[in-house]
């Protein structure tokens with residue numbers, strides 16, 4: 001499409017997934033049942049990969065972060081050994097953490113497989129309505145009393161426990177049949193919305209969200225995103241304003257810091273300055289030139305603030321006072337002029 005320079009607005013025609021893939025309408029589940037995703041995550045294995053990479057790609061998290069060993073392990077499949085290496089503690093303290101929650105969710109993919117013979121590129125997504133794929137029943141001898149998948153019913157055990165923090169929707173039951181409803185379960189979580197927002201933030205701001213301010217912006221944008229019917233376009237608009245605002249705050253802060261630095265630098269006794277550096281002419285409103293006392297130092301700020309500002313001097317010849325200043329003379333001059341302007 002890029003090579004042919006097609007206008008996407010006219011070249012892209014909206015179609016249903018079932019019309020293109022031949023999947024029954026009830027078996028389509030968006031990106032998860034696309035050919036590319038199937039080739040990547042339904043090929044070989046046990047279809048748990050599809051679940052894991054959906055978490056990574058669309059909820060910005062991975063199983064390691066979700067491990068919860070306090071969930072009921074009644075739906076962990078037979079292929080998961082209950083005493084890996086002869087040690088059942090490993091099963092209870094590690095394996096259960098992922099498999100207790102993941103297996104009953106990945107059960108929603110029980111009728112899918114990516115079928116290919118020699119060349120994976122020529123394979124295709126297969127959907128076996130009402131027949132559990134063989135890959136769900138392999139290695140049954142690892143633990144014969146484990147869960148035997150009868151159909152594609154799924155249940156979200158992670159609605160309770162620590163993973164309740166993913167923000168599941170109260171409008172959904174947390175259980176269902178097939179990938180479509182399981183996909184809805186994931187897509188209606190706060191974690192999904194904030195993941196999309198984070199991606200947009202990084203896209204626009206060219207960095208990851210870092211501090212508390214960033215995170216609260218992400219939260220606000222996430223709320224807008226859910227409230228506005230998940231229109232990603234609006235998230236971009238949201239991010240641009242925020243990025244711009246943050247930039248403005250940054251500049252303001254830099255200015256304040258520079259001012260502070262200047263004040264500190266200006267407060268330094270100018271013992272090392274040559275006397276001629278002290279000579280400066282201030283024109284008052286009365287136009288009478290005022291000559292600072294010869295002993296005046298940089299620390300005579302009171303003199304400057306007391307005299308210059310109340311008098312509203314129109315012209316202040318602020319030539320660079322000292323080459324040994326740490327701040328560039330040009331910057332000094334502009335800051336001083338700014339100070340004057342602010343005070344005007």
Ligand code: HEC
Nearest residue numbers: 045046048049052063064079080081084091094095097098
């Ligand atoms: C951090 C989460 C996590 C933990 C902990 C975990 N697993 Fe898994 N397990 C997975 C995922 C994800 C897959 C799917 C991997 C894939 O197909 O890419 C998987 C797949 C498996 C499979 C199927 C492998 C296959 O494709 O044939 C078995 C068996 C298994 N795990 C057993 C265990 C055992 C035993 C333990 C404890 C020692 C354990 N798992 C701990 C996440 C986990």
